[in-house]
Amino acid sequence: MLPASRTMLQASTSRRVVAAALSHIRSVSTGAKDHYKILVVGAGSAGLSVANQVYDRFKSEGKSLNKDDIAVVDAADYHYYQPGWTLVGAGLKPKTDFRRPLASLITPHVTLIPENVATFTPTASSVTTTEGRTLGYDTLVVATGLGINWDGIKGLSSALADPTSGVSSIYSYNTCDKVWDDIEGLRSGNAIFTQPAGVIKCAGAPQKIMWMAWDRFRKTGRGENVNVKFYTGMPTMFSVKKYSDALNKLRMERGIDGFFEHNLTAVDVANHKAIFKKADGSTVDVDYTTLHATPPMGPLKFIKDSPIADKVGWVSVDQGTLQHTNPEFANIFAIGDCSSLPTSKTAAAITAQAPVLTENLYSFINTGKVSDKARYDGYTSCPLLTAYGELMLAEFKYGLEPKETFSAFLDQSKSRRLFYHLKKDVFPTAYWNYMVKGKWFGTKGLMRPSYK
Template identity: 40%
Template sequence: MNREQKNTKYDVLIAGGGAAGIGLAASLKSRDKSLSIAIIEPSDAHYYQPSWTLVGGGAFDVRDSKRKTKNLIPSGVTWIQDKITGFKPDSNEVMVANGSPIQYQYLAVATGLKSNWDAIPGLTETIGKNGVTSNYSYDYSPYTWELVQQMKSGKAIFTQPPMPIKCPGAPQKAMYLSCYEWEQQGKLKNIEVELNNAGAALFGVADFVPPLMEYVQKYNATLNFNCNLISVDGPNQKATFAVKDADGNTTQVEKSFDMLHVVPPQGPQDCVKGSPLADTAGWVEVDQFTLQHTRYPNVFGLGDCCSSPNSKTAAAARKQIVVVAENLLAHKHHQAMPLKYDGYGSCPLTVERGKIVLAEFGFGGKLLPTFPWLINPLKATKLAWILKKDVLPWLYWNAMLKGREWLARPFEN
């Protein structure tokens, strides 16, 4: 489904065909069918990544998280299957690996972020074997469950790199689900569990720390903060961490493991980093409320690639899609932009198989529960588990990617 002719100019060009990109295309088409829209996305496959935590906990089939990109592109939208190599916003062009630059009237950047597996020496050589796994991968999340089932005693280490990362709760969710299974099998008392977190707190929103600490204590897990994984020796099952003390001094500590769940360091995509669209950290520089670029008015950013200080989750993208769709079209018609993004993000914290603490929050850690009368946001509930396991995947495939926006508008205008 590549371009039929070179140098086509689109009303809206969307860089990236992940959750945010496809969702935005569907949203725009539902509002104005006459728009010429194209998505640039190199991958044949599209993944529902939030399910991989459940795959690693034995509660979801990884094959159900994967679909063909061609079947998800909205009707009437052109799919340009190519790799983005750069942006030229001064001439309204996006550069691609194969072919001429693609022109646009409006650009929405939804390139996501990059998992830097190579940033930890030894990781790529050993991931998927030697007890080293990650739920941040379609290929390796089933291995997490395999290891959990096999392990009877020893040491299990779970890591979390510096922020920002996709779904900041996922590193500890892997720990909770593993511990729950070991507890059920009567093995937990023989397993030493550690969460080594490069950050300084268990979770970025303080309100959710007490209910999570109940489970940390229940599973007898050790929390190590300011402790960042810097290398892995898979064959010898040793991991090296940079540990920062209260004075800011860093020392290296080597730890042996029987199971190591690694979260790779993450950052901006290469095509965005260093481009005119990027801020100093390499993210697409947007106004956090309108999601319009701070220097190029006909450019918007959404999803994991943008500089807005929200939690990088699919739930955040779902809200951002509506904000960008309405604000972009308003700007196109010389009207005031009607919506403000409130920073909404959601992290269903899977603390055991069958119970979840449903963390929903916005800018500044403000609690933004969708169903406060139904689900207590500060307690682990069965209802939140049903929402995560059964309802949200259905909503993703059948609503978010199809321009149906139930409960997707921001809480505050």
Template identity: 70%
Template sequence: MFLDFFLPRSAHSGSAGLTVANQLYNRFKSAGKALNPGDIAILDAAEYHYFQPAWTLVGAGLKQKEDTRRKLDSLIPSHLAHIPENVKTFEPKTNSLTTASGRKIGYESLVVATGLQTNWSSIPGLEKALADPKSGVSSIYSYNTADKVWRDIDALRSGKAIFTQPAGVIKCAGAPQKIMWMAWDRFRRTGRGDMVSIDFYTGMPAIFSVKKYADALEELRIQRGVGIALKHNLVSVDPEAHKATFTTADGTVDVDYTLLHVSPPMGPLDVMKGQPIVDEGGWASVDKATLRHTNPEYGNVWAIGDCSSLPTSKTAAAVTSQAPVLTENLFSVVDTGKLSSATYDGYTSCPLLTGYGQLMLAEFKYGLEPKESFSSFLGDQAIPRAAYYYLKKDFFPWTYWNFMLKGNWFGASGFIRPTYGQ
């Protein structure tokens, strides 16, 4: 048996693929059908694996960016094969793919876990501004610039701080305002609160997609005196003039800034576009409940995480709930020829930092309905609390490196693999 995982270089570099690869190996072993070493192969030419959720903590001065990455090959156990190449084309009709070097590889089952890409160059002037240490422009969405966010926030004494969020799909849609709230609190704690104005410019129609948390965030915004401009999408940056240009329903508007934090637009990897396994948007087309490909002819193709067409927020937390479902279904198809009863309900989470020592823990599922894990014993998750803050700051990173990537963390089920009625 040969299972193949495609994890090309991306900002998140393989959280979903590493997790499900290890879960699959463990699942077959637990069923007394242990795979041979190398039966599961991971394709990825990346040198490093990054824990991107911690980049917000780097931008807030709470962690060093060097602590958010590890050598990818150090995270792949010896019973999994590592092929340090990226995929160029998929040929699902022949159960094969071709790598960037021209190597053709066959598979029995394929799990696509490419992640998505950050389109920095789609905003003219942004890359130049990010490379300039004195531009006042930064972003937590890059390992190379996450620490610049902290330097810019810490150095600002007065002026206008603008934080942006693009229209459309991005990784962790709450992150653009997490760093804004941390900056607000930093300014307040250091006596600069009255000297710096803060505004949130978002291409989206609301401050957050889930009404319960949106209402709480809106109340917080008003209380803290933070401005907001909805349906304003950043389209260019002029670092010399310190101007940001946004498109609106009525045209374009130029906004002056002293500090500009940019969350850039994102989308499927270029290599995915036009491939036979993707939908019109470039996302790997899978059933939203089973994570199996929607084309019956490609029944041995699966997808997980940011690259998939699953209609939920793209977060590491979503992967923790997707991986056990994909694992159980793929195992069942290989073992019995049929899907199991495992289904994914769209669960995802966005730990919304609202300041130092406080966090609003948004958890929800398909239909943008709250699905909270801790409210019954830690309190309403729409109320910022210290307990949720330390989950984000300390517990989640520890769990990620020590359990999730090794296939031993199952989201809401914690350390216990769901049985799905078995």
């Protein structure tokens, strides 16, 4: 063999050895397999709940899955209890209470693949990650959440990053504590709270923080000097008439001005102005001293651009079974904020959706079809903080029809201290100790629903 050829062969061999070593390292760090019985995309509230509930469902029938049969794909370093950010903005809890390393929440029977999905190929039952890895599946659960468009409001991102801007938002871990700083720092002027038109996470959250701020101003002697105003892109205070009427009555009793069908489009920090677009297309500039902004939200781009999305961009699923509407993609299910389910996008909704999806997924794996019994009725809940020590517990289902837990003996359109402590104390504890472990079933508590 010629020296040059031998050198080239040695170099080629060396590259193959290095490549094999790197491949092995990646395989060990991201899960040794490239095909899973159940692949869950997203390790948020929905993804972790389903991954653990599915494992328990098989175990309950004596059909235990292997340790590496279920994988969750998510490159996030941390997992967040997002409903807690309102409590942070209200000064009730430190934000560190609502963040934990994602790896610490992965149970022994679930494999974490610390990558993000880039594309879906449902015809081949596979996904491709941003690292270029192809993962095959027997069944797929999409639980990616939705996207927050911070740049959908001109000037908002830079305003949130400016500690002197007076602009804040409870819709991110990095900014929720700034809300409390701005509320505490305000002595007089206009306190503006906004909500966009369209779908957002927990549609009641933008006014929850408003009610808490109003109460804080009142209790600290600043109420007469601060004008609280609510600007919403929606036509009413809330989507369900029963609660909307109660909230609007409360707004008027408390002297809070309401401006409906007003969408925040820009923030002018230099002049402390918020620019709103009205239903007729005209704009109005509003002076603010402090501004709580809720950004517009929508489907994530990689979902919207995929073949599993509907025309809007949500994963297209049957509203009862949570199975994909395309019969060719029958091995795909979706849950939570990324799905096309026509209900409010809340953690409470996930607690009702997860056992239904779990049952239908279990049935599909075993019989090739979903259960005859397991159906989601659209249940969701919005615990509406209305003051310190007060909360209105809105619960409803498809059709915006109330479906209340305590209606037999309480009027849930009235704010109560009992409900307040559910939001402040019970729900966060149940979340960390039970829900992400697949042990919490919403209004049924620790008892998994039976679909016999």
